[in-house]
Amino acid sequence: MKALMSLGALVGVVGLLLLAGMVFDIIPSTTVRLVEGYMPMQMLFEVGCFVLGFTGLSYMLNAVGMGIPRFWQGIGFWVFFLLYIKYRIYPPIPFSVRAMYGTVALVAVLMWLSSNEEDWKKFKQPILNVLDAQTGFNKFLRYVYLVALPILTWGFSYNAMMPKSEEPIELRTVHPAPPASTKVHGKTYVLQTALNPYRVNPEGKYDQEYTNSLIVEQGMGRLMKPNANPWDENATGYLKYVREGGEIFFQNCHFCHGDNLNGRGLHAFAFNPIPANFTDPGTIAQLQETFIFWRVAKGGMGLPNEGFPWASVMPPWEQHLTVDEMWKVILFEYWHTGYYPRTWD
Amino acid sequence: MGVVTRKKLFSTVALCAIVVSLFLPIVMALPSPATGEEAPVAEGAPKEGEKVEKARDVYYKTEGIVVGAPAPKTTDSPTDYPRYNFESRVLIWFANQQHLYYGSFVLAVPIFCMIIEFMGVMTKDKALAKRYDQLAYDFIKISLTAYSLTAILGGILIFTFLTLYPTFFAYLSSIFRPVMHIYALMFVAESGTLYIYYYGWDKMKEGFLKWIHLSMSVILNVIGTLLMFLANSWIGFMMSPAGVDEQGRYLGNIWHVIHTALWNPLNLHRILGNMAFGGGVVAAYAAYKFLAAKTDEERAHYDWMGYIAMALGVAFLIPLPFAGYWLMREVYAYRQQMGITLMGGLLAWLFIIQATMIGILFLSTNYYLWQALGRMRGAERFQRYIKYLVFLMACGFMVFITPHTMVMTPAELKAMGGQQHPVLGNYGVMSAKNGGINVIIVTTVLSFVWYMRGNKVPTVSWARFGNIFMGVFFACAYINIIFLAIYGYYIPANVRVGLSVPQVASTLSCLFFMFALNSLMMKGAKQLGPIEWGKISARSQYALIMLATAFTWMMGLMGYIRSSVRLFWHVNEIMRDNSPWAYTHTVGFAANVISANVLFFWISILFVFWLGSLTAKKAPVEAKVGVPGAIPQPAGSH
Numbered sequence: 001m002k003a004l005m006s007l008g009a010l011v012g013v014v015g016l017l018l019l020a021g022m023v024f025d026i027i028p029s030t031t032v033r034l035v036e037g038y039m040p041m042q043m044l045f046e047v048g049c050f051v052l053g054f055t056g057l058s059y060m061l062n063a064v065g066m067g068i069p070r071f072w073q074g075i076g077f078w079v080f081f082l083l084y085i086k087y088r089i090y091p092p093i094p095f096s097v098r099a100m101y102g103t104v105a106l107v108a109v110l111m112w113l114s115s116n117e118e119d120w121k122k123f124k125q126p127i128l129n130v131l132d133a134q135t136g137f138n139k140f141l142r143y144v145y146l147v148a149l150p151i152l153t154w155g156f157s158y159n160a161m162m163p164k165s166e167e168p169i170e171l172r173t174v175h176p177a178p179p180a181s182t183k184v185h186g187k188t189y190v191l192q193t194a195l196n197p198y199r200v201n202p203e204g205k206y207d208q209e210y211t212n213s214l215i216v217e218q219g220m221g222r223l224m225k226p227n228a229n230p231w232d233e234n235a236t237g238y239l240k241y242v243r244e245g246g247e248i249f250f251q252n253c254h255f256c257h258g259d260n261l262n263g264r265g266l267h268a269f270a271f272n273p274i275p276a277n278f279t280d281p282g283t284i285a286q287l288q289e290t291f292i293f294w295r296v297a298k299g300g301m302g303l304p305n306e307g308f309p310w311a312s313v314m315p316p317w318e319q320h321l322t323v324d325e326m327w328k329v330i331l332f333e334y335w336h337t338g339y340y341p342r343t344w345d
Numbered sequence: 346m347g348v349v350t351r352k353k354l355f356s357t358v359a360l361c362a363i364v365v366s367l368f369l370p371i372v373m374a375l376p377s378p379a380t381g382e383e384a385p386v387a388e389g390a391p392k393e394g395e396k397v398e399k400a401r402d403v404y405y406k407t408e409g410i411v412v413g414a415p416a417p418k419t420t421d422s423p424t425d426y427p428r429y430n431f432e433s434r435v436l437i438w439f440a441n442q443q444h445l446y447y448g449s450f451v452l453a454v455p456i457f458c459m460i461i462e463f464m465g466v467m468t469k470d471k472a473l474a475k476r477y478d479q480l481a482y483d484f485i486k487i488s489l490t491a492y493s494l495t496a497i498l499g500g501i502l503i504f505t506f507l508t509l510y511p512t513f514f515a516y517l518s519s520i521f522r523p524v525m526h527i528y529a530l531m532f533v534a535e536s537g538t539l540y541i542y543y544y545g546w547d548k549m550k551e552g553f554l555k556w557i558h559l560s561m562s563v564i565l566n567v568i569g570t571l572l573m574f575l576a577n578s579w580i581g582f583m584m585s586p587a588g589v590d591e592q593g594r595y596l597g598n599i600w601h602v603i604h605t606a607l608w609n610p611l612n613l614h615r616i617l618g619n620m621a622f623g624g625g626v627v628a629a630y631a632a633y634k635f636l637a638a639k640t641d642e643e644r645a646h647y648d649w650m651g652y653i654a655m656a657l658g659v660a661f662l663i664p665l666p667f668a669g670y671w672l673m674r675e676v677y678a679y680r681q682q683m684g685i686t687l688m689g690g691l692l693a694w695l696f697i698i699q700a701t702m703i704g705i706l707f708l709s710t711n712y713y714l715w716q717a718l719g720r721m722r723g724a725e726r727f728q729r730y731i732k733y734l735v736f737l738m739a740c741g742f743m744v745f746i747t748p749h750t751m752v753m754t755p756a757e758l759k760a761m762g763g764q765q766h767p768v769l770g771n772y773g774v775m776s777a778k779n780g781g782i783n784v785i786i787v788t789t790v791l792s793f794v795w796y797m798r799g800n801k802v803p804t805v806s807w808a809r810f811g812n813i814f815m816g817v818f819f820a821c822a823y824i825n826i827i828f829l830a831i832y833g834y835y836i837p838a839n840v841r842v843g844l845s846v847p848q849v850a851s852t853l854s855c856l857f858f859m860f861a862l863n864s865l866m867m868k869g870a871k872q873l874g875p876i877e878w879g880k881i882s883a884r885s886q887y888a889l890i891m892l893a894t895a896f897t898w899m900m901g902l903m904g905y906i907r908s909s910v911r912l913f914w915h916v917n918e919i920m921r922d923n924s925p926w927a928y929t930h931t932v933g934f935a936a937n938v939i940s941a942n943v944l945f946f947w948i949s950i951l952f953v954f955w956l957g958s959l960t961a962k963k964a965p966v967e968a969k970v971g972v973p974g975a976i977p978q979p980a981g982s983h
Contacts, residue, residue, distance in 0.1 A: 039768040040777065041831055044740055051736055089768055091761045094753035097769060101743055104704075108739035111708065114884060115715045115731040167754050171694065171932075174750050174764055177686035180918065192681055263763055272755055273764045280765045281834050282749060282774050286689075288681050306691045340840070 002063075008056020015050050019080070022087040029090045043089060050080070070122035074113045081105040096169070172273075175287065176307035184297045184318050184326075191290040196327045196341075198241040199289075208343065211238050211331075216338045230335070238331075245332030248325050252317070261336055271313055278337045289341035292330045297323075357557065400594060403919070404587030405601050413519060413595025416920035417512050425512040426924040433509040434926040435938060438908075440502045442901055442942045443949075446622075447495035448576075449615075449900070450950075452569045453623025454488035455539070457481075457657055459562040466559060478550070480650060484627060485543055490953045492539060496532070510924075513915045520589065521579060523599045528575050531568055538565045570616065577611045578603040584911060585679050586919050593919040606679040610672035617665045618903075622896045624658015629893030630954055632886035635879075645879035651889050652717065658892070659710050663789065663856060666703060666782050667849055674842070676910075683917075687910050689749060694932055695906050697748045700778070702899040704742040707785045709892040711738060714792045716885035717799075722874020724799035737788050737823075745781035749773030771834050779845045780830025783852045787822050790855045794863050801870035811866045815859060822851040897946055901939035909935075 021027035034042055054077065061067050068076070082102050085093055093101075113123040133139040181190045201207035214228040229235065230243035250259070256275040258265040263277035278284050284292055294302075300312030317326055334341055398411045419425035426433065458481045465477030506514040518525060542561045549558035581603075582588075588602030589595055595602070631651030638644040677684030688696055715731050718724035747769050758764070771777055794815070803811065826848050833841040911917050913927040921927075930938075 034768060036767065037834075040771045040834075043768055044744075047740070048736075091766065092757070093766065093769060094751050094757040094761065096752040097747065097766075100701075100746060104739055104743050104746070107708065108735050108742075111712055111715075112732045112735045115712070115735070116719055116725075116728040117882065120882075120884075167756060169752050169754050170758070171752050172750065172758075172764070173690050173693070175685050175689040177682040177690040180680070180682060272759045274762065277763055277765060280770060281776075282765050282770050286774060291681065291685075306686070 005056040005059040008052050009060040010053075010056070011049055012053025012055075012057040015046075015053055016080075019083060019088060023083050029088055034090065046088070047081075047084065050084070069126065070113060070119055071126045074109045074123060078102075078106055078109045170309055170311075172309060172311060173306055174282075175291075176304050178291050178294045179304070182294045182297065184293075185323050187323070189290065189293065191288070191294060194290045194293070196289050196293075196331060197324075198238065198245075198327050198331050200238055200241075202237055204237070208340070211335075212340050214238060215335045215340070241328050242332050242335045245325075245328035245330070246336070248321065248329045249332050252320070253329065256314075261333060273311060275314070278333050278339075281339075284333060284337065285339035285342070287342055289330060289334070292333070292341075293326060296326050296330065400590035400592075400596060402587060402596055402598075402601060403589060403591055404585065404606060407598075407601075409590075409596030409598055411590065411594045412597045413589070413593075416516055416589075416593025416916060419512050419921070419923045421923055421925055426510065428509060432926055433924065437502075437505050437509060438905070438938060439942060439945075440498065440505045442904060443946060444495065444498040444502045445904060446897065446900065446942075446946045447491050447498055448573070449619040449622050450626055451488050451492045451495050452573055453619040454484050454491075454627065455542075455562060455565050455569060456620060457623060457627065457654070458485045458488075459559070459566055460657065461653070462559055462562060466555060480653060482546055483650065484654075485546075487627065487630060487954065487957050489539070489543055490956045491950070492536070494949070494953065496536075510915075513920065513922075516593070516916075516920060517579065517582075520582065520595050520602055521599075524575060524578075524603070528572065531572050531575070535565065535568045535572060538568060573615060573619070574608075574612050575603075577615060578605070578608055580907070581605040581608040581611055583914075583916050584676075584683075584907070586916050589919060591919075593916065607672065607675055610668070610675045614665070614668040614672050617661045617668050618900065620661035621658045621665055622900055624654050624656075624661065625889075625893035625896040626950065627654035628658060628889045630654075632889040633954070635886050636883060638879075641879055648720075648879045648881055651886065655710070655713060655889060655892065658896075659789070662706060662710070663786055664853075666786070670779075670845065680917075683910055686912070687906065691912075691929060692906050692909060693750050694748065694752075695902060695935070697746055698932075698936070699899060699902055699906070700746045702895050702902065703782070704745055704785065705895045706892060706899070707789055708738060708742065709888045709895065711789055711792045713885050713888040713892070714796045716882050716888065717796060719885075720877045720879075720881045721800035722877070723801070723872075724795075727795045727799065734788050734792060738785055741781040741784035741788070743781075744772045744777050745785065747772035747777075774834075774841075776833025776841045776844065777830050779833075779848050780826055783826045783830075783848045784823065786852050787819065787826065787855050790852070790859060791819060794859055797860075797863055797867060800873045800876060801867055802873060803866040803870050805866055805868065808866060811862060815862060818859060819855060822855045825851045894943065894947070897943045898939060901942045902935075905935055905939060 018027070018032065022029050022031070058068065058073065082098070082105070085098050085101055112119075114120040129135075130138050130141045130145065133142045178191050180192065181188050183189075195206050197206075199206055199208060199211045201210040214225055217223045217225065228239060230239040230246065232239070235243060249257075254261075254265055255267050256265045256271070257263055257278065258268060258275075261278040262280075263275045265275065268274045276283050295314075297316065297318040299314040299316035300310060301316055303310050303312060321329070399408050400411050401408055417425070429436070461477050461481040461484065465474045465481065468474040468477060538561060542558065542565055545558060545561075549555060582605055585606040586593075587605040588598050588600075628651045631647045631654055635644055635647035635651060638647060673684065673688065676687060686692055711734065715728070715734075718727055749770075750773075751766065751769075753761070772781075805811065829844045829848050833844050836844075909929055911922075912929065913922050914920065915922045
């Protein structure tokens with residue numbers, strides 16, 4: 001047990017040193033890399049390791065008679081978590097999300113410290129000591145708080161009320177709701193029921209199962225299925241349409257959306273936000289194919305009111321491409337990313 | 346004929362009369378009385394020789410004879426939208442929400458009464474049976490005054506509709522005419538049953554009469570549930586109309602109008618929601634009485650009452666997210682744009698607030714249970730591990746509330762390098778959120794198991810094996826849920842949706858199997874010490890009040906979300922809302938109105954509680970030390 005706790009304590013100390021290095025900009029956040037594709041799990045894993053490390057550290061400090069009081073354990077853990085999400089995670093997390101996480105962490109810390117009477121008493125004791133002011137030091141602290149708290153409150157109020165020239169926050173809607181139907185090149189498409197005419201099996205019938213079986217494999221690398229190469233000269237049907245869609249994509253779309261469809265094309269960083277990353281599971285993977293058709297056809301200008309602040313420079317491709325070409329591009333995008341269009345069956 | 350036999354006879358006749366009255370709606374539903382025609386020809390239907398016009402049902406796609414007028418095309422005029430010098434939508438919102446709060450409460454509480462009264466009847470321990478009976482009576486007493494208020498608020502709601510939205514209400518009434526009076530008659534049946542149930546409590550407290558009394562509670566709840574189903578059909582129709590053609594003309598099939606795409610998910614979601622809400626309100630009542638109690642005996646009674654109400658409420662809270670998930674899935678399947686508006690678009694941030702409220706509900710529940718361990722001697726052994734449960738819950742909570750649409754400045758957006766954050770973006774999709782909420786629920790189940798074991802040690806011969814099995818079972822459930830949440834990132838969305846089934850299965854398996862196994866293991870268990878009812882921290886009672894407030898706020902929020910998803914439609918895609926208020930409020934404004942509704946409800950329910958306390962006789966109480974492990978004596982009697 002002691003060995004395990006010692007190991008935990010070691011992990012805790014190393015982790016704290018690394019974090020301190022990142023906070024003071026001595027070492028970059030990327031020193032311990034967040035592995036692409038596994039970042040969300042890595043973050044939770046790291047926090048879990050820290051918790052176990054702190055458990056070990058606390059155990060060892062108690063064993064040598066240098067235990068940290070509950071009050072400071074709670075405050076310390078909360079401060080640690082705030083620093084972790086600000087300095088360890090990259091790219092930086094927006095303040096609104098950090099505020100949410102920080103609040104949850106604070107509530108969790110308070111729940112932990114008040115989960116039983118003994119801990120709750122230990123947590124309250126330093127606060128009560130200052131309020132009771134039985135010693136000179138506590139009396140001094142009480143005066144400090146008496147002066148400092150109103151000043152802090154005044155400072156926060158002043159800061160909150162003072163007019164600022166900061167850019168406003170934006171509640172950008174990533175996926176504005178589409179209309180029930182859309183008119184493209186004189187024909188009306190009902191988005192709930194319309195189908196991609198090129199998503200067909202060898203018999204020429206709409207077949208999602210067949211076409212899904214031919215998309216590239218998901219994972220760290222994207223591998224084509226055996227005998228499913230759209231660039232094979234003999235490719236017919238669905239695969240031929242994918243190739244045609246690919247050609248249209250590389251002639252028109254890849255400058256922004258990138259040759260790996262990850263939204264990092266040549267011109268991408270001229271825009272804010274950068275173009276949509278189709279390889280992210282939060283974009284085309286969770287939308288019906290008709291949604292993409294509507295977005296491609298109408299572009300940024302066709303975004304509804306809900307799409308505020310309409311931060312999209314995508315042209316309305318219906319002015320440049322035919323309906324068939326747009327369907328083929330969409331076919332290619334799903335094929336290349338290895339995602340299926342969303343269905344409800 | 347003896348007095349008892351006469352009573353039995355009278356009770357049986359009363360019960361039969363109530364059952365017969367239940368069939369009244371079916372009679373009313375027959376074409377003649379419902380439409381006022383002698384012949385079974387629907388109102389508005391063509392007479393003989395007239396040309397029959399047929400049209401296609403917008404949802405069922407079946408053909409039917411047009412028997413109704415098209416949905417009116419309203420204009421912003423005093424005829425269609427008469428108004429006071431105030432926003433009509435907010436007035437109808439307020440009236441509706443208050444009616445819903447009270448309606449939910451009075452539908453839920455009789456279900457609790459039925460369960461508790463049944464527990465009392467089945468319990469062999471006479472003293473305990475009496476206490477259960479007293480508790481059930483306390484519950485129904487609370488709901489009785491609320492019942493009158495529900496009816497008053499229902500009247501206010503109808504008058505508000507008639508005065509502010511007359512054209513829309515006339516159209517809705519014309520569609521639901523065949524069942525409108527059934528609804529009203531069922532209210533009469535509900536009231537009659539409730540009054541007999543309440544006032545007959547003392548007269549029917551033993552033997553056969555008690556069973557009659559219990560049967561009446563079943564009937565009461567059947568009527569209440571049917572009432573709610575009917576009311577749900579109106580909102581179901583407004584969201585996902587059926588039984589009418591594209592112009593909104595009624596096609597003569599009332600079942601199609603009622604049984605819309607979202608009716609069943611709404612029904613299930615509302616039953617569970619009402620129950621959880623009712624439990625929360627009663628628990629808050631008990632918490633308030635506990636905090637105000639003057640004697641140990643009172644504290645013990647209200648501590649026990651709060652625990653029972655909380656346990657019942659949470660029993661329905663646990664499956665609630667799954668019912669909500671089903672509802673949302675059906676919404677998406679019905680209309681993609683409606684689903685996206687809700688969860689990815691305009692209303693997405695309200696869903697984040699909803700997730701936060703759900704998290705608060707579970708955190709409060711767990712916190713209460715951990716505090717409750719403190720009133721058991723021997724439960725200290727679990728308390729040192731609570732911090733790990735807190736960690737699990739906090740991780741699940743953070744994932745659950747991570748928004749897909751993040752609020753940020755353009756500079757933050759640029760620094761992030763795109764709309765999707767590579768670390769947090771994945772928490773924003775359903776796969777991770779399902780993982781988050783399931784982890785929270787399994788942890789809640791684990792807390793309950795610890796609570797059940799608090800002051801006991803199993804003595805069955807297979808206790809060691811049972812403990813290991815339970816530990817492994819919980820570990821496997823966590824691993825399965827988390828693994829599937831991660832796996833969901835790498836597979837298509839439609840397959841990912843399917844992963845929720847094994848995740849939910851893991852959670853429900855923990856719920857049912859582990860509770861059952863734990864109960865078996867606890868049979869004849871060695872008691873380490875008594876449960877000292879009343880000796881619980883005040884913090885636990887604030888957690889109960891928090892639980893109830895969060896329920897109330899969340900109900901207001903979800904009602905607003907469900908209603909706003911229609912955007913500028915009174916009846917989705919059939920009847921357009923052309924009033925000046927056919928826009929979506931800002932998140933801040935909506936939150937303020939919801940808070941005002943919550944505040945008004947709690948002030949008014951406090952008044953109801955106060956009224957209820959006036960009827961209670963003051964029983965002589967004497968402070969005495971509770972018998973170890975015994976359920977406390979009720980503070981008052983009826």
